Amino acid sequence: MTDFAATRAMFDLPKGVIYLDGNSLGPLPHAAKERVARAIADEWGQMLITGWNKAGWMDLPARVGDRVGRLIGAAPGTVVMGDTLSIKVYQALASALELRPDRRVILSDTGNFPSDLYMAEGLCRTLGSDYALKTVAPEAVEDAIDDSVAVLMITEVDYRTGRKHDMARLIAKAHAAGALVVWDLAHSAGAIPVDVAGNDTDFAVGCSYKYLNSGPGGPAFIYVAPRLADQVRPALSGWLGHESPFAFDLDYRPGAGIERMRVGTPPVLQLAALDAALDVWEGVDMNDLRSRSLELQDRFIAVVEAACPALTLATPRAHAQRGSQVSFRHSQGYAIMQALIAEGVIGDFRAPDILRFGFTPLYLSPEDVTQAAETLCDIMATGRWDRPEFHARAKVT
Amino acid sequence: MTDFAATRAMFDLPKGVIYLDGNSLGPLPHAAKERVARAIADEWGQMLITGWNKAGWMDLPARVGDRVGRLIGAAPGTVVMGDTLSIKVYQALASALELRPDRRVILSDTGNFPSDLYMAEGLCRTLGSDYALKTVAPEAVEDAIDDSVAVLMITEVDYRTGRKHDMARLIAKAHAAGALVVWDLAHSAGAIPVDVAGNDTDFAVGCSYKYLNSGPGGPAFIYVAPRLADQVRPALSGWLGHESPFAFDLDYRPGAGIERMRVGTPPVLQLAALDAALDVWEGVDMNDLRSRSLELQDRFIAVVEAACPALTLATPRAHAQRGSQVSFRHSQGYAIMQALIAEGVIGDFRAPDILRFGFTPLYLSPEDVTQAAETLCDIMATGRWDRPEFHARAKVT
Known part of the structure; x- marks a missing residue:
């Protein structure tokens, strides 16, 4: 127990x-306070630029991602930390749409967190060509899944009412219709049992400052199913998602698997807080x-x-x-x-x-x-x- | 002196x-160490969720943005902090391209930092319709500016050689050709005198962890000329760029001016470090x-x-x-x-x-x-x- x-x-x-x-x-x-103080005084202060190697800052997004992965049923090497949840939603949606080039609809529900809907709206506008976000009432989602849907984007737990979707059922229905799923775990990770791999989801995203206790503005996470991770070509193709960031090539070549979902320089102080906060979960x-x-x-x-x-x-x-x-x-x-x-x-x-x-x-x-x-x-x-x-x-x- | x-x-x-x-x-x-310790113990620890108001976390991106603005010749209310530089490059480019709907070319140079080029490449791919990134040698930029160019994207100081472009000249030439300018200040902000407003630039972006000393993974900044800020419709339309984020509307309506360039929840701990680091500049x-x-x-x-x-x-x-x-x-x-x-x-x-x-x-x-x-x-x-x-x-x- x-x-x-x-x-x-x-x-x-x-x-x-x-x-x-x-x-x-x-x-x-408590551990977050001590860990950040150490990251500042002993790592940033004393190691300076060499902290990227010596203190392992460069690997933090993947290492901490694995620790978050354990709480959501994701295998090591399938989750990476960075950016905000809104940015991670955009990455997941853009990748999913590209994998379904013959479809134009993102399906979501009116109970979703507005930022997810706004990011989808912005992406559709950028893509043009009749891409559209379709929202229905939460209870109407299942019936609205058909073969026009490229991506089903669902936040499992409603931020207002706490109503929880049956994700296993929705994912199965979406896959049967040939759609992909982006599962937002903002109110799930650390709150309820989650099994992204067991439920065969395609993409999952979430934030760390709620039930994972990483502090204000802690980084987001993204999971990509291993069967897809080497196929997606990131829309937000930043240098730390490059196969070889320190070669400084002029052309982008996506990194292996989930690494390509990294974008820019990781927020080391916020990651240090999260890393310490995850210690609480060890015996849970x-x-x-x-x-x-x-x-x-x-x-x-x-x-x-x-x-x-x-x-x-x-x-x-x-x-x-x-x-x-x-x-x-x-x-x-x-x-x-x-x-x-x-x-x-x-x-x-x-x-x-x-x-x-x-x-x-x-x-x-x-x-x-x-x-x-x-x-x-x-x-x-x-x-x-x-x-x-x-x-x-x-x-x- | x-x-x-x-x-x-x-x-x-x-x-x-x-x-x-x-x-x-x-x-x-020194001040960053103390300020972050206070943000953790006294703000996050004691105020909890009320820190967003009581400790002013929600306003940090704009308040700190104004302090950075002073160092780059930007008026108060025209700079906001958040995300990473790569994300800010994407936002600026997407906004600029939308303001030049009849043009398809982003012009840059081979001395630019690769992530800027990668982000431009990813954006062009997402936009489709013949959008293209064109890169020339640094010394060939000026002659390559013509009326096919929608946006000139230039990092002022070359990250390898330290060679500095004449931005006043390039901006004038770009504007004469009907192009917009995205000016990357990664190696300029806090390094050399910069006057984004005086040089009439359209967009400027930069990072805070180099010459501004905000620590590993500190947030980026974006400047949008006031004459454009209310015209652009952000591609990365996150909830904190919404006119009224806490109304939780289903449709995105961009916030006033530079506020619309905010995306997700701001990294409060990293912003606190930057805020303290900027104290050093007060007498400079x-x-x-x-x-x-x-x-x-x-x-x-x-x-x-x-x-x-x-x-x-x-x-x-x-x-x-x-x-x-x-x-x-x-x-x-x-x-x-x-x-x-x-x-x-x-x-x-x-x-x-x-x-x-x-x-x-x-x-x-x-x-x-x-x-x-x-x-x-x-x-x-x-x-x-x-x-x-x-x-x-x-x-x-």
Whole structure:
């Protein structure tokens, strides 16, 4: 059994705070603080340029990628880190479209994270020639897969409601129709068991600053199925994806396999933070994590539904249809969330009416969750959310 | 007068090392170490998700962009940080091509950094329709500008030889031919006086980890002329370039001006390091820096040429044609550079035969430069570079 008391002790959690927003930005692992300080003082400061070799900076994207790969069912050498998730979405889509030259449609759903849709839109515009992004309601995706679809682009867990797609089923249907799949794991990696290889996906992408706790702006990852990795020719053909970057050839020749998905100079300080943050996962069994996450979610839902009838559950009740977050709707959700944060329970708000709570067993106990739910219900019962300061909008919510 | 003893005291330089590779990776400013430690412990650790507002993380790309802007002659609100230089090159090229829909040629030169050429190649392939990258020798660029050229993409200072283009002249010629200009400042920003606005350039891009000392993998920057910024529609249309990212609309609407060149979540830790590194520049006059840089270069060239006839100067003699580095050629350049590094003088090697030395007045004194040159000459005179260990190739050089 995974020792969740031990994982909790690995985080630097502020006193008096119950943190239910690890689905947006994970908290600080102690090891990340030390590891970045070392990367700065001992590596950058002392090794200077030689750190690229001596400290292994150049290999960090692949080495850390393998560690992330273990959490998503990817074999070593099939995941690489770099850039942001939006850029990785663009790379995956461009590669997939090129592998289906006779098709013109990217299919996605309206529950996808907007940046994925925006990147697809920008790519279609650049490609011209009738390329188009088609979006349907999440529940209509399966029926919309047909032989016009080049790529199915799906974020497994909805960032607003926490509704989870059945990826195995969608991937099988897409492949049967001759389409490729780009699977966005932003709310899956480190949140639920994932098996990209077992599900035979083509491309997967995700970010590291949510459930993987790499810190603000940590790098993204990309997985390409080994059967495809040597076929794709990257649209974003940067020098570190070149077969021989330090030959400084004038012509681009893609590197071997996943290496070609690298673009520019890797963000060493952010990668160092992520590398340390991944230490927390060494003793974690993803099935234990999943059971515990569902237990925490169920506990939260039970307390809130019993005492706060004004909040409407937005997350599906069926376990199989849930990620690792629970959302409730309320027309005054923004102010309610501000009031809750003011009392030390941190979740977040997503327009127009979603109160969003992430459940992360690595550092949340059942007692935390009960206390958070009770605080929320008390705020609702007393109406103390309805104060002017809680209605004032901050720039980022 | 700029106080270069004061700027030198702001860096954490290893004992016994003379660092002539700040054109590849700048050394550690003391302030960066402290600033990143604070960003991790006090911001990420204590503020958690609220750091996006409370610590100003969301505004860092624009705020730090303004500080970089001051060093390249860009007005506030015209530069933004993010991604890597390769990605910024792609954004600038895609935007420029769209503004010249009747033209198909990107013109560049064979002295450009290969990643710029690779990114252009990838973009042309994605665009199809006869888009092409045309490269000519550096000295042939001016004559190759004609009315077929959509975009002139030039890195001002050659990464191998240190040869500097006359950008004012090239920009004027390009504009007269109806072409737009993407000016790569990788070896210019913080190295030489730059005036992107005064020279009426259209787009400029650059990296921060060389002369700006932001640390390994620090973010890139992009400048778009204000007269164009509201016209371009980004190809890499990520959510943080959206007019209203937190509205989570399904359709992309570009943000105001330079904001639309943002893509994904900014790398806060790397930006914090850069922000602190820019403090060093507060008292620096770029004309003083330029004079001092040329003085250091001339001193180095004089000592080396007097004592090492086997080394051939690859950098132009005319000051107006130089950046802030000096390069010499030797068929055994790799081994010579390894021997020099072993004796505490750090430069670097670029295939096939270039020994490259960066001159950065912020932390290099005339005495350092004389000592470095004398060490190099002594290694040459004694032949002690010709040992097996200096011929063994590391992965990154």
